Amino acid sequence: MKIIDRPSPNFSPRSQDPDMVIIHYTDMPTAESALKRLCDPKTKVSAHYLISKTGEIYRLVPEDKAAHHAGVSHWRGRDSLNQYSIGIELDNPGHAAGKLKPFPDVQMESLMELIRDIRTRHKIHDWNIIGHSDVAPDRKKDPGELFDWQRLARRDIGLWPETGSIWEWGQWALLGVCMISIWDRGHYPYIFGKRVRRPKDVMEAQKLLHAIGYKVLLTGEMDKETEFAILAFQRHFCTESLGKGLDSGTQKMLTRVAKTFQR
Ligand SMILES: [Zn+2]
Missing domain, CATH: 1.10.101 (Muramoyl-pentapeptide Carboxypeptidase; domain 1)
Known part of the structure; x- marks a missing residue:
């Protein structure tokens, strides 16, 4: 798996091993514009990884630091999830002006490869592989309704209920x-x-x-x-x-x- 380093200064220390993966979309027209924003010290925001529409994986923040991606958030009894999670941004223009686009195959394949790779280093529970909107429903819609969670579950990433008997x-x-x-x-x-x-x-x-x-x-x-x-x-x-x-x-x-x- 090829990873391109594009370090962002926007992170904090963390004291424990991450056990969650939170998936986002960038809400920006291009991967380059999103990378600029996530690496700009003035914005204070970041993620650990960004995956372009063409499947390139960029690493912005090391996994042993807390990237600033989740904000005010909650999941399964815990708040402020930056401390516990790895944030992955998917290059996609997002909901603004109805521009949400399907996530291309090559981008989805890179995402699944990256999550499998992360799992070799950290114990990520399936019930903790979720979207930004799941942990901040009042503020966020990403990765959005076009993101195929079932496709991930078919490859043993995240949870999906079995089909009805x-x-x-x-x-x-x-x-x-x-x-x-x-x-x-x-x-x-x-x-x-x-x-x-x-x-x-x-x-x-x-x-x-x-x-x-x-x-x-x-x-x-x-x-x-x-x-x-x-x-x-x-x-x-x-x-x-x-x-x-x-x-x-x-x-x-x-x-x-x-x-x-x-x-
Ligand atoms: Zn997000």
Whole structure:
């Protein structure tokens, strides 16, 4: 694996071995513009690595130092994650002005190779390979809904729930038949409008989000923190439900992911 050194002055000491990898996008038009920004002492921001669209890997901060990439953040009971993590930036223009682009194959391959290499030096838990939006849902959207977490999981990097069993599909088919008959009788808005927003459902979602690692309080109310955590969860695990609130797809996936993320 070829690594190009491009040292950044923006880092702090750290006292313990990292056990997390946090994935970002640069939110800049080119890798060069992002490298300049991450190496500028005035910006104070950085990451350990940056991977260009064409797959080149740049090292900005040594792994035994804390790069300034996560900011105010929380995951699985810990805050200020710069201390515990390795930050990897992916060259991508990001969400601004709707420019988010798919991540090219060559960039994804370099990322997976880099994470495997990092794992030869540090014990990185699968439940700790996550996105910036997972650890700072109220401020961040990166790496975004076009990032293919399933592809990583197929190569044993990070966690993804297993596909539903035959029984699960059977349940869905049965549910479909029931739904059609209910719809026929005009009860559709009740099913889709009210059922999924009961305080009990919100509380259950908060418990599951908390079990996975997100920062939420168990209030039983759809507060701002919960709304942002649900959006971050959808960006990572069920993009087809993105922005649809606590719909049945999100509820189902929350249960499956929480099971997979059990401590
Ligand atoms: Zn970020």
